[in-house]
Amino acid sequence: MIPDLFELLLRSDNLPPDGTVIVFHEASARPEYGLSTRDRQSWVPPRGTDRKALLDPLRTIDRAYRDRALMPPNVFIGIDVPNKRAWFGRSFHANPTGPFLDATTLQPIPEILTGPPARLAPKAQIFHPHHVPDLKADLSTPGDGPEEAFLLHEELMQLAVDSLDSDEPLDPLPVHLNGLWIFARPVIMHRPDGTERHVRAVWFRQGEAMWRMRAFAAGVGREPKEVGAPLSGRLPFVPVWDQSRPEQKLVAAVWALMSQGNVTESSRVRHDGTPPGAISDPADLTIVRVKAGTKHAKVYRHDDPSFSTDRPAWSVRGHWRRQPYPSLGRDDAGNVITKMKWIASYTKGDQQRPESPEKVIIVRP
Template identity: 50%
Template sequence: MGTRRVFEIANELGVDVRTVIDALLSLSEPALRPEAELSDALARKLRVYLNGGRALAEEGRRVEPKRRQSKFAKGIREQHDDAIRRIIPTMAARLRDCAQLPDGDTVIVAFHSRDTATRYGFCTVSGEPLPSTVLDVADARALLAPLRDVDRDYVARGWTPPNLYIAFDLANQHVWLGRSLKTIGHPGERLAADSLLRVPPPTAGEPPRLNPRAQLFTAAKVPAVVAAIGDASDHPEESFLLHEDFLHLAVDSLVDAEVLDPLPVHINAIWFFARPIVMQRAGDSDRHVRAVWYRQGSSMWRIRTYVAGVAGSGVVNVKQVGPQLAGRVPFVPVWDDSRPEQKLLAAVWALIAQGGITESEHVTGGVVAGGEPQGELTIVRVQAGSHHASVYRGGIDGEPPDRAAWSVRGHWRRQPYPSLGLGDDGRVRTRLRWIASYTKGSHGSPMEPKVIAVNSRAEWT
C-alpha cells in the first residue's frame, strides 16, 4: 500500500489522531507527529492493534477500508452511549444518598476527560474541584467505578474514550450530558434521572388571550398610531386591523395547535388588534399588546411589539414593550409560550392564507394630524355566512341549524394537496387547515349553546 502517515492511518481506521499516537506508545514506539511517515511493518502492527487483535484483509483495506472501519467505530460509540445511559439512574440515586451539598448548590458534574490530570472525577458546573465535604474519596471512587467499566471497551482496543460530562441536578432529579463543560453550563435538554425521559421546559407564561373589555380600536384610530411609531426611513408599508371576532378565532386556534410556519402575508406591515391581546413571558407581568410590527429584509426578519391607546382628546399613547425579536429568513416561530407574539402571528397568517375563513375591507385615503397620508389599511374579520361566523359573530349571520348530540371544537387538520406533488416518503404533501367548530348528530333536536373554553398552560400541559 506504500508509505502511510499517522493521520492517514487514523482516517483509514475511522479514529482520531490522538488514538493512533496513544497506540504507538502502547506498542513501545516513540510518539510521532500526525504527519510522520510509518514503515509498512509498523502500519500493519497499528492496524492489528487498533482492530482488537484481528488482522484486516489486504483486499478489504484496498477496497474501502475507511467505510468498514468507520461503521465499526460508530457501532462502538453507540454501544458506549447506551451503556452510559444505563448507569445514570444508579449514579443519580447513590449521589442523592451520599452527597452533602451546601445550601444553594444542587448540581454535581461527573466527568471523564482526557484533557485533565485527573481523568475521572467530580466537579462543579464552573469546573471547580468538588470539596471533600461534599463527597468523600471512598464514595467518589465507588460512584465512578461504573463509568470506568463502560470505558473498558475503548481501552481494550487501545482507543481513548471520548470526553464525557454528566450533570446531576439533585434537587430536581434531572440530568443532562455534554462533551465539554461549556455545553454542560448551557443545557439544551434535561432528562429525568430515574427514567431518562425528556423533561418538558418550564412554562414561560400563559398562551395569548383576548381582553374583551379593553378600549376598542376602529379604523379611524389606527393612522395616528402608525404615524407615531415609524419615521421617514423606517416605517410600516401597510397596516392591518384585526377585528375582534377574528382575534377570538386566532386565539382559539392556538389551543393544542401543531407547529405553524406559514409565509408572511406582508413582509413589512403592522398588525393592530381591535382589542388588546394579553401576552405573558416567564417572570413578566401581563402585557396588553395592541400591535405587532413584522419587517423582513433579504436575510433577516424583525418583530416589534407595542402597547397603545388613544385618549378622548385624540392624544396617541404608544410604547414599544419587550425585546425586539430577530432571526434569519425564513421566519419560523418559536413554538412555545416564551415568544407569544410569534405564535399569534403564525396563527393569523395561516388563517388568512387558507381562504374561506376571512374577508377583508381595504380603506385608503385620508390624512393624519401631522399632514402625512394615511396609507392603506386592511380590516380583517371572520367571513360572513361561514361556520366560523355563526360561532364568533354571536349569531348575527343567522342561527345555526338544529343539530343533536354533540359539538366539535374548532381544530387544525392536515389536508392533502395533490397539486403540491409528493413528499420524500412518496405520499401526497399536506398542509394544516383550520376546521371551524361545528355540531354533529341527527337533525330535529335542539342544540345546546356553544361554549369555547381556553385553558391555561398549567391545566393542559
C-alpha cells in the same frame, strides 16, 4: 455530522414507524456501533441506505480517542426524520426532553412551554379604522415605517386566539414583508414570569437575510409603548412556539388563517376609513375579518345571519388538522405533502332535539 446523517436517512424508503433512528456508539454493546429505533430495537437500513456511511462518522471521531489509548465516550444521536429534528447525549433516552436541533441547520429548537393561553381583553377600547393613522404615524420616522397596516377585526382575533389552544406549531409564510398588524381589541399575553402584557399591535418586517418583530401596547389617543423584547431571526421565518414568544404564535396563526381559503375576507380603506374611489388610489389600511357566510362566521361573526349562540347537542371546538394535499406532490421521503388546515367548530348529536324545559327556581323564605 447530523445534517449528513439526516440527508442519508431522508433517502430511506423504510424508516421505523415513527420515523426516528438512533445512531450510537456504546462501549458495553456488541457491536459497539449500531442503529436502533426509539424502543431500542435494532434497525437495519433498507436497500439504498448505506449502513457504513451512517456509522463511519462516529468511528472517525472516536479514532482520535483510540489513537491515544483512550476509550471513546458513549454517544447517542437521535434523528426524527419527518419533523427534521435531532438530539444527542451520552445515554439513551426514548423520550428526550431536549435540547433539540434542526436536523438541517443545527439551529436550536426551543422547548414548547405550557402556560395560560392568550385571551382578548374583554373591557379594552376597540380600535376602528380612523384610529389607525395616528398609531401608524407614532411608530414611524421620516425614513422608516410600516409600508401597510392591517386592522384585524375582534372576531377574527377571537378565532386566532382560540386556534392557539392546541399549541399546534405552524409554519406559515408572512403575508406582508413590512406590515403593522393592529388588533381591534388587545390580546392579553403572558410572560414566562407569570405577569401579563396587553398587546395591541405587532410590527413585522423582513429584509434580505433577517426578520424582525416588535410588539406594542396602545390605546385611543395615547402614545404606543413597546412591550416585550424585540424579536429577530434569520430567514426563513419560523415562529418559536413557546410561552416566551406569544406574539410570534399569534401572528403565525393569523397568517395561517389568512392564507387558507374560505376563512377570512379583506377590504381596503383610505386613512379616513372610507373606501378608495379608484383602483389607483393609495389604500393605507386593510381590514381583515372572518368571511361572511362560512362555518366560521356562524361561530364568530355576530352580524352574520347564521350566527347563533344556541348550540343543541354538543359543540366540537375548532382545531388545526394536518391535511394531506396530493396535488402538491411528495417530499424527499416520498410522503404526500401536508399543510395545517383550520377546521371550523361544528355540532354533533341530534340537532332537532326539543328544547329543554324551562328551569324553575324556588326561593325559600
